Amino acid sequence: MSEPGVQATPARSARWGDLRKRVGSAVLLAPLALACLWLGKGPWAVLIAIGAAGCAAEWAGMCRTRSLAWPFILLPFGMAVVPLAAFLVGGAWALILAGCLAIIGWWLFGHDRRAAWLAAGFAYLAPAAVALVRLRHVHLVGRWDMLFLVLVIWASDIGAYLVGRLVGGPKLAPAISPGKTWSGAIGGLVAAGLVGSGVAVWAGGRLPLAHCVTIAVVLGMASQIGDLLESWLKRQFGVKDSGRSIPGHGGLLDRLDGMLTAAPTAAVVAVATGGGMLLWQ
Secondary structure (H helix, E strand, C coil), X not given: CCCHHHHHHHHHHHHCCCHHHHHXXXXXXXXXXHHHHHHCHHHHHHHHXXXXXXXXXXXXXXXXXXXXXXXXXXXXXXXXXXXHHHHHHCHHHHHHHHHHHHHHHHHHCCCCHHHHHHHHHHHHXXXXXXXXXXXXXXXXXXXXXXXXXXXXXXXXXXXXXXXXXHHCCCEEEXXXXXXXXXXXXXXXXXXXXXHHHHHHHHXXXXXXXXXXXXXXXXXXXXXXXXXXHHHHHHHHXXXXXXXXXXXXXXXXXXXXXXXHHHHHHHHHHHHHCCCCCHXXX
């Protein structure tokens, strides 16, 4: 009989098998995102446009659209225009544009079930693309609020990954995503809350601790819902990953799934609280 430690080694290796790829991808992509965020509204809008086009291309691919067929081209091109429109003419007009493109696309794609899925890509991607541009656009505090949102989502992802792998336990939603656990979900929310508390400390009393932690946890929950939503969508399309563009993560949609729901949530919070203040005070 083999020793228990010998048998456990492959299991541990499998559990952390994608960690190196994940770290490598983060090391390459995180500085680019932070640089565009810091440089200004224009570079950030361009980055969001590129990311939206990439996500839309993956969506078209999951819909089994042939590469270089015109629906495959139209969806990414239209989604690239939406965040640029949000930057140039405002979020409301950009959302109207996205709605019009979805209707036109549904009709031109053949107005059947497959066409509806293709057009649904606009509804899935446009709110986040617009929210990300407009949140960064807020005078004086846009950079800091967006940085907070990004850090919360990263912390939620990292916390869920580490705690889920270390602790394991009951599954969160086995019918949708068998790999996710309740321990991971709680770990992600705790990590998000720690970012909120860190921001409160950094602000030196200008921001109440409870406010910062609550906002962070709400955004963390929204991020996890986005993760589950994308898992459910992939099941509808019958695919494991949305693409293969990011080693260790699959595609852009696999990496940005939490942002697709957390960014609109942050925008709603900003509107509800008046906006234009640090952390939507």
